[in-house]
Each structure stands twice: as C-alpha cells, then as structure tokens.
Amino acid sequence: MTGTEEKIKQAALWLAAQTEQQPNVIHTLRQKFDITAVQAAKACTVANSFRGRASVSE
Structure with a gap:
C-alpha cells in the first residue's frame, strides 16, 4: 500500500x-x-463502505 493509499x-x-x-x-x-x-472524496466513499459492512455484521 502506498503512502497516499x-x-x-x-x-x-x-x-x-x-x-x-x-x-x-x-x-x-x-x-x-x-x-x-x-x-478526501475517495476517503468518504471508503468510509461509507466501512459503515455498510459494519451494519451488515451487526
């Protein structure tokens, strides 16, 4: 993973x-x-996918 990633x-x-x-x-x-x-926009997209995964596993 690169520093940016x-x-x-x-x-x-x-x-x-x-x-x-x-x-x-x-x-x-x-x-x-x-x-x-x-x-930052990409981070928002990734954060939303993290939240989606968390709600599925609850």
Missing part, C-alpha cells in the same frame, strides 16, 4: 468512526490527513 484508509477509518456528522468534511479530511480534495 494509507492516508486515504486512515482518513476513511477516522470518518467511519465518527458518531456525529462532520461539517465541511472534505476540508476537515484535507487538513487532518494532508490529502487532496479528490483523495
């Missing part, structure tokens, strides 16, 4: 773990994880 994964895991909706999520992810807007 790892940053996206970490951002997605962080986002999926949040219990409240995050305002300005793209901006927050960009600042917190030093990623681009496109990478």
Whole structure:
C-alpha cells in the first residue's frame, strides 16, 4: 500500500468512526490527513463502505 493509499484508509477509518456528522468534511479530511480534495472524496466513499459492512455484521 502506498503512502497516499494509507492516508486515504486512515482518513476513511477516522470518518467511519465518527458518531456525529462532520461539517465541511472534505476540508476537515484535507487538513487532518494532508490529502487532496479528490483523495478526501475517495476517503468518504471508503468510509461509507466501512459503515455498510459494519451494519451488515451487526
């Protein structure tokens, strides 16, 4: 896994773990994880897939 892919994964895991909706999520992810807007959007997609898996296994 490349450094960029790892940053996206970490951002997605962080986002999926949040219990409240995050305002300005793209901006927050960009600042917190030093990623681009496109990478932040990808992290959002990955976070949603993590959440989907979690709800299926419950």
